[in-house]
Amino acid sequence: MTDVPKHDAIYPDLPPEDLQRLHSRIFNDSDQGILITDAHERIVSVNLAFTQITGYSRAEAIGQTTDLLRSGVHDAEFRAKVTAAMAGEGPWQGEIIGKRKNGELFPQNVTISVVRDESGAITHALSIFSDISVLHQAQERIARLANFDDLTGLPNRSHFIQLVEVALASVKRHQQVAAVMTVELERLSNISDSLGLDVADELLQQISQRFGQTLRVTDVLAKVGSDQFVVGLLSLEQREHAGIVAKKLLAVMEAPFQVQSQLVHVGLSVGIAVFPDDAQDVASLLRYSDVSVNRIKAEEESGYLFYSPEMNQRAKEKWQLEGELRHALVAQQLVLHYQPKVSLRTGEIVGAEALIRWRHPTNGMVSPAKFIPVAEETGLILDIGSWVLDEACRQMRAWMDAGLAMPIIAVNLSARQFDRLLPNRLRTVLERYQLPPECLQLEITESLLVRGAEGVISIMNELVAMGLALSMDDFGTGYSSLSYLKKFPISTLKIDRAFVIGVPTDENDCAIAQAIITLAKQLRQEIVAEGVETREQMAFLRQLGCDQLQGFLFSPPVAVSDFESMVLSGLRLTLEP
Numbered sequence: 001m002t003d004v005p006k007h008d009a010i011y012p013d014l015p016p017e018d019l020q021r022l023h024s025r026i027f028n029d030s031d032q033g034i035l036i037t038d039a040h041e042r043i044v045s046v047n048l049a050f051t052q053i054t055g056y057s058r059a060e061a062i063g064q065t066t067d068l069l070r071s072g073v074h075d076a077e078f079r080a081k082v083t084a085a086m087a088g089e090g091p092w093q094g095e096i097i098g099k100r101k102n103g104e105l106f107p108q109n110v111t112i113s114v115v116r117d118e119s120g121a122i123t124h125a126l127s128i129f130s131d132i133s134v135l136h137q138a139q140e141r142i143a144r145l146a147n148f149d150d151l152t153g154l155p156n157r158s159h160f161i162q163l164v165e166v167a168l169a170s171v172k173r174h175q176q177v178a179a180v181m182t183v184e185l186e187r188l189s190n191i192s193d194s195l196g197l198d199v200a201d202e203l204l205q206q207i208s209q210r211f212g213q214t215l216r217v218t219d220v221l222a223k224v225g226s227d228q229f230v231v232g233l234l235s236l237e238q239r240e241h242a243g244i245v246a247k248k249l250l251a252v253m254e255a256p257f258q259v260q261s262q263l264v265h266v267g268l269s270v271g272i273a274v275f276p277d278d279a280q281d282v283a284s285l286l287r288y289s290d291v292s293v294n295r296i297k298a299e300e301e302s303g304y305l306f307y308s309p310e311m312n313q314r315a316k317e318k319w320q321l322e323g324e325l326r327h328a329l330v331a332q333q334l335v336l337h338y339q340p341k342v343s344l345r346t347g348e349i350v351g352a353e354a355l356i357r358w359r360h361p362t363n364g365m366v367s368p369a370k371f372i373p374v375a376e377e378t379g380l381i382l383d384i385g386s387w388v389l390d391e392a393c394r395q396m397r398a399w400m401d402a403g404l405a406m407p408i409i410a411v412n413l414s415a416r417q418f419d420r421l422l423p424n425r426l427r428t429v430l431e432r433y434q435l436p437p438e439c440l441q442l443e444i445t446e447s448l449l450v451r452g453a454e455g456v457i458s459i460m461n462e463l464v465a466m467g468l469a470l471s472m473d474d475f476g477t478g479y480s481s482l483s484y485l486k487k488f489p490i491s492t493l494k495i496d497r498a499f500v501i502g503v504p505t506d507e508n509d510c511a512i513a514q515a516i517i518t519l520a521k522q523l524r525q526e527i528v529a530e531g532v533e534t535r536e537q538m539a540f541l542r543q544l545g546c547d548q549l550q551g552f553l554f555s556p557p558v559a560v561s562d563f564e565s566m567v568l569s570g571l572r573l574t575l576e577p
Helices: 016-029 048-054 076-086 133-147 157-173 188-195 197-214 240-252 282-298 309-330 368-378 380-401 422-432 446-451 453-465 507-522 535-544 560-568
Strands: 033-038 043-046 092-099 105-116 122-131 177-185 220-225 228-236 257-259 262-264 268-275 303-306 334-343 349-360 364-366 408-412 440-445 469-475 492-495 526-530 548-550
Touching (some): 076 092, 076 105, 105 133, 157 282, 177 282, 188 197, 197 220, 197 262, 228 240, 240 268, 268 282, 282 303, 309 349, 334 560, 349 380, 364 368, 380 422, 380 440, 422 440, 422 453, 446 469, 507 535
Parallel strands (some): 408 440
Antiparallel strands (some): 092 105, 220 228, 334 349, 334 548, 349 364
C-alpha cells in the first residue's frame, strides 16, 4: 500500500492543532453534504450541509445506517455497486435518488471513497453529495420545451414523430392499419386580430381539451403550428375508420366556444394519410396529410379528405411552379401585353388593360390563369403586382418620351396589395416616371369587400384624390353589395365575361347584363364589357348602352409593339353590321 505522507510533510509550517481546526472548518462550512460511516456502515459524523439538505439533525443521524436516506427506487444491482464502493473496491461517483426526513425524494450527485488505517484496513467510508434538484428541474424544463407545446402541453412535431415512429413499429409487426391526420383550424388569425391574442390562446387550449376528450387514449394528439394540430391514429381496423374519427372532430367543433364572454365558432379542415397504403414512415405520412388539407383549403371548403398520389403530384407541380416563378421575377421572364378597349360610340381605341405574361424558357408563354393563383397563395403576388405597376408606368413614360399619344392604361390590383401603404407606393412610382395620375386606371375586384368595406373605401378615396381612376373588375361574380357600391368612388364597372358569353341568346345572361348596365348608368359610371367575341354580342351590348368593349372581336392581348401600331394606325372597330 502506498504510504500516506504525514501532515507535517504536507503543511510543514502549520501546527497540528491549526491543521485540525482548518479541516474542521472545511468540513462544517462546505455547501456539500458530508457523512462519514464506520466499518459497520453506521454514521459517525455529518456536517451542517447534510442536515440542511436531508432535514435530519446531527443527533438523529449519528448511529444510524445509510438506510436512513434510502429511497427504495434503486434496484439490487445498483445498490450492490454502492455497497462495493463503501467496502473499498474503489471510489464511486454517480447520481442517487435519496429521501429527505419529510419523505420527499431528491436527486443527488454522490462521491463515495474509503479511509484506511496504516495496515490498510478500512476504518471509515466518506460520502460527499450535492442536491441537484434544481439542475434536474432545469433539465426537465429544457426537455419539455424541446418536446412539448408550451401553451397546450401537447407534444410538438418532433416529439410526435418520435412517438408515432415507435408505435408504427408495433403496428407493422401486427400488420395493422394506422393513420396521420393534419387538422387545420379556420379563421384563427382573424379571431386573434379582432379579439386579441389572449382570446386566441385560451381558445387553442379549449380546442386541445375538446380534441383530447374526443380521441382515444391510444391516439396521439400534437400541436405543430399556430393553427394546426396532428393526430396519430395507431390502432385502426381499416382505413375508412380514420374518416369516422375525422367526422367526430368536425362534429365536436360545431358547438361554439365560450372565451372571455365571447362565443366563438371555429371550423376545421382535416387531411388524412394512411399507413401502410400511402406511406410507411411518419415524415411522409405528415407530408401527405398536409397535401390533403391544403387541397381542402384551396377549394375553400371544410371537411376531411384522404390523400391520393394524384393530389401529391399536383402539389409537387405547384411547388415547382412557385420556385420557377420566383426565378422568373429576377430573370426578367415576365412581360406585359396590352388588350385594347374600344369605344362603342366611335369604334376608336380609348384604353387598354396591361396583362401579365410569363415567357417561360422551356414551356413558352404560361397563362396567368396557371401562375397567378400560386402567386396569390404564396404571397408572391405582392412582388409581381409591384413589378406590373412599375413596368406599366415605365412603358407609359417611354411612349411619352417618344412623342406618342397613348390612351389610358389599366392595371389590375390584387386584394393583397390594397392596404394603407398603397397610395404612397403609387405616388412613388408615378413620381419616379414623372407621370400624371390621369394616365393610369386601377382595376380592383369585389373580393376587397370581405376585408372590411369601410377601410377599403377610405383608401379608395385617397387614390381618387390623387387623380387616379378606379374600375370594378369582374362585377357580379364576387361579393356584390349594392349598399357599398354606391359609396365606392368608382368611375367604371366591367361586366364579367361570364355574363357576356351567353348574350344575346341566353335569357339569364341578357337579363344580368341589362341589370348591370342599368345600375351603372344610374350611378353615372362607365360600362366596359369583357370577353366580347362576336358581332352579335357587340350589337346587343351597344343597344343596351354599354360604353366600351374589350375582347377578341377586336383584339387579343398583344405585345407592346403591336399595340403601338394599332394606336398609331388609327385602327377602329366597325360598329355597323
